């Protein structure tokens with residue numbers, strides 16, 4: 728059985744005080760709601776990771792980084808390695824977010840190296856990908872998504888691949904208020920699962936959690952999550968409010 732996961736990507740929001748406050752609120756509400764069967768993850772900015780990881784250590788909420796570098800150490804000013812994340816108690820990393828690809832020039836090739844570095848450090852990965860609006864309009868979305876997955880992940884042996892969580896995030900739906908319809912999400916998730924089946928076999932494909940991301944909110948999460956190939960969400964804006972985030976966490 729694959730896991731249901733709801734992960735909050737806080738992006739470049741919340742200073743230390745606000746991060747601790749939100750993390751504690753989320754942990755408390757997750758406990759109160761007695762959330763079972765759904766893994767809850769929050770991803771604060773790098774500087775607040777250690778404090779948030781410590782503050783949530785005894786809770787069910789796990790902490791993830793929003794990015795990392797592929798090198799172990801060295802002359803990479805401003806970057807953070809997998810080993811550094813692990814040393815502050817962070818064992819999960821989001822890789823390939825469209826904002827990293829668009830604003831920081833991350834390519835499939837770089838992401839393949841980041842994936843390898845994270846796995847070499849036994850870190851869990853939430854790997855993001857998705858088409859831009861022009862690709863969707865021209866009907867090219869499946870080809871784009873397939874190439875993003877293949878280029879960054881299909882060099883992996885099956886055992887390594889099994890530990891990856893995928894996040895389909897149509898770029899046109901991120902932070903825009905425009906959501907893929909539940910059927911659009913399901914169609915793409917089914918296509919992704921078929922792509923995984925062709926490469927790694929049905930058993931592996933069925934075991935991989937595929938999250939949807941893109942303006943997922945309390946009012947649409949239930950319907951999106953009800954689709955058979957949608958195993959949860961990667962949440963941006965709505966993850967900055969504990970009540971909204973919890974409403975999404977409990978939408979299964």
Ligand code: PEP
Pocket residue numbers: 736896900901902903904940941942943961962963964965
């Ligand atoms: C995201 O940044 O991954 C995201 C899905 O953002 P939003 O929910 O704000 O669209």
